[in-house]
C-alpha cells in the first residue's frame with residue numbers, strides 16, 4: 337500500500353472513531369428538529385444539553401456561557417462584531433500581526449468600514465511585548481483579540497497576563513484558542529477572558545462546527561440573526577450530529593490531554609532534533625518562545641517550501657507551508673514576516689504538526705525523506721553556496 341503520513345494536524349484532524357460513532361444515530365434515527373413541539377424533535381434537546389456540558393467542561397465554563405457556531409472563523413467574527421455593536425462609541429480594535437486570517441481579514445474589512453485597528457508586533461521568536469499591548473489600548477478600544485497559540489509556529493501567547501491588562505483598562509478581551517485546544521489546558525476562569533473561540537475539526541471532530549464562550553455578564557449581540565436558537569445568541573437550526581460529535585471530541589480531548597501532550601511532544605522533539613542534526617542550514621521558527629507541543633515550523637535554507645511540499649506529497653507525506661491561505665502564491669507567510677525572518681528563509685519554511693494518530697516510525701520515515709528531498713533540491717538550486725549557476 338502507498339505510504340500515507342499525515343503531519344498537518346494544525347490544518348485539520350481525522351474524525352476520531354469514537355466521535356463518528358457518537359454522531360451516527362443523529363443522521364438516520366434521530367434526525368428531527370430540536371425546536372419542534374413533538375418529542376421526535378424536542379427530545380434531541382437533552383442530547384444538545386449533554387454536548388454543551390461536555391464542551392463547557394472542557395474549557396472550565398458554565399453551559400450557559402457557550403454557544404455553538406458553524407466554525408472557528410464564525411466564532412472569531414462574532415466576538416469582535418459583538419464588542420463593536422455593544423460599544424458603539426468605541427471604534428478601535430487591538431490585535432496582532434500574526435493572527436489567523438479569521439481575525440486578520442475580518443479586522444481589515446472593519447478598517448474598510450471605518451474602524452481603526454492596531455496590529456501588534458512580535459519579536460523574532462514570535463513573542464509579544466506585553467508593554468506594547470498595554471500602551472496600544474486606548475479609551476476608545478472596543479476589544480482586544482489575541483490568539484492563544486499560533487497555527488503556523490505554535491508560539492503560545494500569555495493569555496492570562498493579557499487578560500489582566502485588559503481588565504485593568506476595562507476593555508473586552510477575546511482569544512482565538514482554536515490551536516490551543518487539546519494541546520494546552522484551557523480554563524476560561526483562570527485565563528480571565530471575556531470571549532474564547534474553539535473549532536471542532538482541530539480536535540478530531542468534523543469541520544463545520546465551533547463554539548464561542550461568552551463570559552457570564554458580558555453583553556452580546558449576535559452575528560447571525562433569525563430564529564431563537566442558542567438562547568437568541570446564534571440563529572439557525574442546530575447542527576445536531578456535529579454538536580454531538582463536538583461534545584464527544586471535547587470529552588476525549590479532556591481525558592487524553594496529559595498523555596497526548598507528552599506523546600506529541602516526544603514525536604515533535606524527536607523530529608526537530610533529527611532534522612537539525614541530519615540536515616545542515618535548518619532552523620526552528622519560534623525557537624526560544626513557549627510553543628505548542630505538537631508543532632514544528634522548520635526553515636530549510638536554499639529551498640522553496642512549495643517544492644519541498646510537492647516532493648513530500650509524492651512520498652505520501654502531508655505537510656504545509658506556513659500559510660494555507662497563501663498556498664499557490666509566492667508570498668511568504670505573514671507570521672514569519674512579522675517575526676522578521678529573511679524572506680528567503682521564510683519561503684523555505686515548512687510546518688509539520690503532529691497529532692493523536694501519528695507514531696515514531698512515521699517521524700523517522702519523514703526525516704529520511706526530507707534528507708533526500710532537501711539534498712536533491714539544494715543540488716539544483718543556484719542559491720546554494722558552492723553551486724554555480726548553469727549558463
Ligand SMILES: *Cc1c(COP(=O)(O)O)cnc(C)c1O
Pocket residue numbers: 346347406407408409410436438483485486487512514515535536537538544545546
Ligand atoms: C483553523 C483555525 C481557525 C478557523 O477555524 P475554522 O473552524 O476552520 O473556521 C481559526 N483560528 C485558528 C488559529 C485556526 O488554526
